[in-house]
Each structure stands twice: as C-alpha cells, then as structure tokens.
Amino acid sequence: MDVRRHTGRKLDQFFARALKPSSEQVQSSEDRVWSNLRSEAEDLPDSAFVSISVSIRPYRVFGKAQWAAAGIALAAALVSVLVWRHGPPFSTAFTTSNAGNSPMGKLSGQRGAEPLQLTVPEAFEVASVKLVPQSSQAFQLATVGETSQLTWIGCPGGFQFGRRVTPGRLAIDGATLLTLVIFAYGRDCTLVEGGPAWARSGEYYEIQALVPQGTPSETLEAFSKGEAPRLQGMLQTLLADRFRLVLRREMKEVPVYALTVANPEKLKLSPEETLPLPANFLPGLMAQLTPNLRRGALISAGTHFMGHAVSVSDLARNLRQFAGRIVVDKSGRSDLFDVDLSFAPNSVTPTTAAPPDQPQALPPVPGAPSQSGASLKDALFEQLGLKLEATKMPLEVLVIESVERPSEN
Amino acid sequence: MPTATVRNKAPALQEFERIFHEHYGLVYRTAYTITRKAEDAEDVAQTIFLSLLRRQLDSDAMNNLKGYLYKAAVNTSLGILRSRRRHVLLQERSELTATPATSSEELEAMDRRLWAAIAELQENASQALILRYIHGYSVMETARLLGRSRSSVAVMLFRSRVRLRKLIDDVEGEK
Numbered sequence: 330m331d332v333r334r335h336t337g338r339k340l341d342q343f344f345a346r347a348l349k350p351s352s353e354q355v356q357s358s359e360d361r362v363w364s365n366l367r368s369e370a371e372d373l374p375d376s377a378f379v380s381i382s383v384s385i386r387p388y389r390v391f392g393k394a395q396w397a398a399a400g401i402a403l404a405a406a407l408v409s410v411l412v413w414r415h416g417p418p419f420s421t422a423f424t425t426s427n428a429g430n431s432p433m434g435k436l437s438g439q440r441g442a443e444p445l446q447l448t449v450p451e452a453f454e455v456a457s458v459k460l461v462p463q464s465s466q467a468f469q470l471a472t473v474g475e476t477s478q479l480t481w482i483g484c485p486g487g488f489q490f491g492r493r494v495t496p497g498r499l500a501i502d503g504a505t506l507l508t509l510v511i512f513a514y515g516r517d518c519t520l521v522e523g524g525p526a527w528a529r530s531g532e533y534y535e536i537q538a539l540v541p542q543g544t545p546s547e548t549l550e551a552f553s554k555g556e557a558p559r560l561q562g563m564l565q566t567l568l569a570d571r572f573r574l575v576l577r578r579e580m581k582e583v584p585v586y587a588l589t590v591a592n593p594e595k596l597k598l599s600p601e602e603t604l605p606l607p608a609n610f611l612p613g614l615m616a617q618l619t620p621n622l623r624r625g626a627l628i629s630a631g632t633h634f635m636g637h638a639v640s641v642s643d644l645a646r647n648l649r650q651f652a653g654r655i656v657v658d659k660s661g662r663s664d665l666f667d668v669d670l671s672f673a674p675n676s677v678t679p680t681t682a683a684p685p686d687q688p689q690a691l692p693p694v695p696g697a698p699s700q701s702g703a704s705l706k707d708a709l710f711e712q713l714g715l716k717l718e719a720t721k722m723p724l725e726v727l728v729i730e731s732v733e734r735p736s737e738n
Numbered sequence: 739m740p741t742a743t744v745r746n747k748a749p750a751l752q753e754f755e756r757i758f759h760e761h762y763g764l765v766y767r768t769a770y771t772i773t774r775k776a777e778d779a780e781d782v783a784q785t786i787f788l789s790l791l792r793r794q795l796d797s798d799a800m801n802n803l804k805g806y807l808y809k810a811a812v813n814t815s816l817g818i819l820r821s822r823r824r825h826v827l828l829q830e831r832s833e834l835t836a837t838p839a840t841s842s843e844e845l846e847a848m849d850r851r852l853w854a855a856i857a858e859l860q861e862n863a864s865q866a867l868i869l870r871y872i873h874g875y876s877v878m879e880t881a882r883l884l885g886r887s888r889s890s891v892a893v894m895l896f897r898s899r900v901r902l903r904k905l906i907d908d909v910e911g912e913k
Contacts, residue, residue: 336903336910343852343902344871346845350770350779358776359762362784366758370751370791496801545802545882556887558878625890640889663896 451562453499453538458571458735461503461533467491471503471533482650484518485530487511494549497540499560503533506572506732513564514727515555517655519583524729534735538567554646575730583724586652587659588645592714596666604637604667627668632705636668641715644668651705657722660715670712673702758787761804764873765811771872772815772853782814805883812865816857848909855905856898862886863894870895 350358461468474488486507493500504512506528510521540546540563547557555561568574590596603621610630622628627636627643632651636644642658649656651672702708709715765786770779786807856864862884869880870891881891 336906337899339906340852340899340902341871343849343906346849347771347872348774350767350776354770354776355763355766358766358780358783359759362762362780362787363755363758365784366787366791367755369788370754543801543803545805545885548887551887554887554889556889559882640893642889663893665893 451559452541452566452570453563454541456536456538456567456571457738458567459535459738460735461535465503467503467535468533471505472531475505475530478518482518483653486521487518492549492552494547494552494557494560496546497542497544499536499538499540499552499564501534501536503535505530505533506568506574509534509536509564509568509572510574510576510727510729512552513561513568515561516727517649519655520724521727522729524732527734528729528732536564536567538563554643571735573731573733575732577728577730579726579728580723581726582721583655583726585655585657585720585722585724587657587718587720587722588641588648588709589716589718590641590660590662590714591710591716595712595714596662598638598664598666601637604635606635610635624665632673633671634668638665639668640665644670644713644715648705648709652717654719655724656717668713670708671702672705672708754791757790757803761807762787764804765807768808768811768868768873769815771868772812772856773818774853778818779815782811782818785814786810802883802885805885808869808883809861809865812868813861816864819853819857848906851909852902852905855902859898859901860894863898866891866894867898 461471470491471488474491475485478488479485486505488504488508491502491504492512501509501512507518507521507524507530510516511518514521540560544559547560551557552560603623605621610633622635622637624638625643627634627639627647629635629647634644634647640658641660641662645656645658703711706717709717762783766779766783769782770776773779773782789810790807856867859867865884866880866886869875869883870877875883877892877895878888880895881888884891
C-alpha cells in the first residue's frame, strides 16, 4: 500500500512539474502565428472559405416557421437568464419545511443549505411539450411501458422506450411527469416520491427539443444511465419552467442490495474487440442484427445476461429489475469484465404494486433456490464471484412538492 | 433571412480569426507541455490552425471545436515526441554509462520516460490524462471535451495511472 502511495505521489509530482508557458509567452506566440496565418489566409482563393460556415447556420425547425422558432428561442433564453439570475423555483424548496423535524429532515436541511450546482443556465434552444392524446399509438405504448415497469420494478415511472437522442435533438414520445423527473435526475423510480396522481401515472407528454448549437453531443446510452449532464440539466430546466416543478431533497434509509466481490478470480475480461453471442441467444432476425457484442454492451434475453467489457456498476444497474430493489455497486472495482450470467426465471418475483403515492411493497430476496436452476443470488456468486446482500442504505430521495400541468407551447 | 453558408472570404476570415483567438491558448499550452519546447509548440499550433483554415470540418468537429483542436494538439505533439524517441533512447544509454546522475538529471530522465510512455498510450487515454492532470479539468469536463462518457474516461485515467505508476516502480527498481 505504501509503495502504491509512493508511486502515486511521484506521478502527481511529475504532472505538477509539467512545463507551462507564461501568459506573455502564449500571447507573443499567438501574435506571431496569427500574422503568419493571416497572410497565408489572404493568399488562399475565395473558394477555400466555403467550408467555415456551420456556426452561423440557423436551425430550421418545425416546418417553415423560422420566425416563430426564433421568437421561442429568444423567450427560452430570457427565461433561462431569469432562472439563472433569480434561481430556479425548486431552489427555495431545498431550504424549506421539515428540516429539523427528524434526523432525516435535518440531513435534508443541510443539503438545502448547499448552493445549487447550476452555474450556467442550461436550457433547450426550443422545446415543445404536448399532451399525448389517448387515441394515439404513443399513448398505448406508454401504457404498456408503465404497466410492465409497475410489474417488475414496483413503481410506474422510468420505462425505457420511446426516447431518441440524436445530435442536436431530444425526443420523448410519451412519458409521465414522474418518468421525466427520473430521466432528468437519473434516479431510480423508488427514489422519487409525492406529486398528484396525474403526474405519476396515466397522463403522458411528448417532448421535442432542440439542443443549443455547440453543446457536446450526448448519447441515448449515457442519457439512460443518468450520465448525460447537459441534456439532463436542460430537461430539469424545462420541468421547472413548463411544469413549475418544485422538488425537495431528503435522505432516507432505503432497503437495497449491495453487490460485492466474493471471488475476484471469476471476474475476467476478454481482450477481443467483440465477442460472438451464443447461438439461439437472441431470436430470429435479432440474432442476425446482433451477432456480436461490442465492448461496453450488456444485453439480456430473459434471465440470461451477456456483456463484454462492462463494469460492476453497469451490471448492478441492469440487475435492478430482476432483484426487485436498487442494486448498489459496492465492489470498489472500476475495471471492466465479461458477463455470462443466467439464472432461473422463477427465482424472480415481480413486485406487487402499491398505489402510486404509497411506499412500495418490497419483493422477497431473490435467494431462494429454484427447481430449474440457480437463483439470481446463487448465480451471481457461482458464475461471476459476486455477492448480493440485502441491506439498508441512506439514499437521497426527491419529493415532488408541487407541479402544474404544462403551459401552452 | 440570413444566408445559410458563408461564401465570401471576409466574413469567413473573421470567423476564423475568432476561433483562432478563442482556442490558441489551449492548443499552444498543450503542445508546449508535451513537447517542452517553445518552437515545437508554436509549430504544432500553426500546423493545426493552418489545416483548420484549409480543410472542411464535419459537423461533429464543429459542434465540439475545442475538443477537436485539443485532440489535434495532443496527437500532433505526441507525434513529435515519438519521433524524438530514438534520440532520447540513445541519450539515455549514454547517460547510463556516464558518471552518476545528479537528482535533477534523474528527474529529467524520469520525465522523459514518462512522456514517452504517455506517447505510447492510446490516443484517448493520453488526451484524457493531460486534460485531467495537467490542465486540471474535472473528469466530467474531460469527458465532455473528448465526447465520451464520464465512466469511460474514469476507467481510462485509472488504467493509464496504473501503467505510469508501474513504469515509475520499474525505473526505481533499476537504480
């Protein structure tokens, strides 16, 4: 351990020794290079300049209504400036109410005293929020998503389909306010409480939003993992602005499963770029479309998981729906490994749903042996050397203090 | 309505000038830190901005121009380091046979070997390492600039540090 610390310190000293030019040095070099480049640029033919054009290209959005789009963009910018100057509406909620009423409330109050992390106003350039009509296909799909989520996870929000993240654009076909909060804050659905019934279930909104030009693009994968901070920040601003959403943060003891390493020998990584999937892993056309697993991919066919170069935290996130509780990565491992995990379907018990505003009933620990194979707990231990232990952990819960149906576009 | 593309030289040059002054500092500082020579750093910066002036960039590069220029600065500078590598190895061999080195010479030799090791890392890893530990960007900012996820950058940084620490161990073991 001492040797590690010693070499780590040496490495930090090396980085600290790195040469850095003075401001004067940078400035004089900049002046010199600019005078060289300027004469070079002036000698270039006019045709050479056609390419430098992207940054002033206006967005063409929603048909031909450029002027309307520009007006909305200006309004959005003004709103975001106001939010930035005066603080978003939910910032006041962090300092309120039951702080001090209980030990947990006290924690909430302490968090409330922290400054909000929103230093730069992040807002979509243009965003449209529409209620999805009950007759539409998006409504049917959202209903199916909500029902399956309720069955497996125990709460209705956070179903995964009907979202697209393309460069410069976020589209959500139909999601409840609860689901939007889950996406925006990257929370498990059990960690978002409160709110009226319409906000939690049965009323879906379609979001079409343009991301400001120049924003680094983020992927659907990152968005799904709650690792797309800019996109999530913009969605948070939209919720505060259009739905007048006010949230309160609280710390609560939550029953979870801790995932730890019991036998590190079983965690191995293949050096290959891709790994072939076993025959019949995926049915028919899907098998043809996905014959291999790329690095970082983790897919499941029922209760059979295959992953290549994935982290324990990726696995924990994916096991959540089968475990019935949040699975917290307590392995302390940040390296990557391959996963081939299968467990008996009947070792998993769907959660019995509670009414939306009530705490959810917990499913039984998935450790009981089954007749047709290992339980999830045993399979993790035997096949990957990982241990799944039931425990309680203080986690931050978001409580919806108040919310309104969205304003007109 | 504004025109969709700039077809005149003057406004394009103006736009180029803005980009140049906005990003020159990062490009030059990065190149200077890696090459450790002012003239090499200036050459790197000039080459990068000249190629920017002459070539057509795709929309991904334009959306993250800072990241694009930074990556170009790291890659070009590491290229220079690699081309110096043979010379450095010869120098190191002569140092081994010469009189015992002073501590500052030892540090200099260690730095050269660490920079050579950074030049041998994968492009993304060396880019992340320099942004994080030399320019002092957070992991999240590094990830944004490189267009990658925070977890993948964290993993890259961890692995790169392990490799460099092992090199330090080996060098100290040789003493």
